[in-house]
Amino acid sequence: MGFCVNCGNQHHDGVRFCRFCGTAQPSEQLLARLRSEAEQIRLLRIQMQQQQVNAQNDAYARLEAMRQQSEAAARMNNQQYRSPGW
Numbered sequence: 001m002g003f004c005v006n007c008g009n010q011h012h013d014g015v016r017f018c019r020f021c022g023t024a025q026p027s028e029q030l031l032a033r034l035r036s037e038a039e040q041i042r043l044l045r046i047q048m049q050q051q052q053v054n055a056q057n058d059a060y061a062r063l064e065a066m067r068q069q070s071e072a073a074a075r076m077n078n079q080q081y082r083s084p085g086w
C-alpha cells in the first residue's frame with residue numbers, strides 16, 4: 001500500500017493515478033531513489049550531530065584543563081581559588 005502524494009489517501013502499490021484525486025503517482029523507481037536520498041541525508045545529519053557533540057566535548061575538555069591549571073596556579077600562589085563562573 002502507498003499513499004497519494006497529493007491527497008494522502010491510501011492506494012494500492014503500482015497505481016499510476018490516485019483514484020481519489022487523479023494525481024499522477026511517482027514510479028517505484030523514483031520512490032526508491034527518493035528513499036535512498038532521504039537515507040543519505042539522515043546519515044549525514046547523524047554524522048553532523050556526532051561531530052557537534054565531539055566539538056562540544058573537546059571545548060569542555062579544554063575548559064576543564066584551563067580550570068585545573070588555574071586552580072593549580074592559585075594553590076601554588078597560596079591564593080584562594082575563585083571560580084570563574086563557568
Ligand SMILES: [Zn+2]
Pocket residue numbers: 004005006007008009018019020021022023
Ligand atoms: Zn490523491
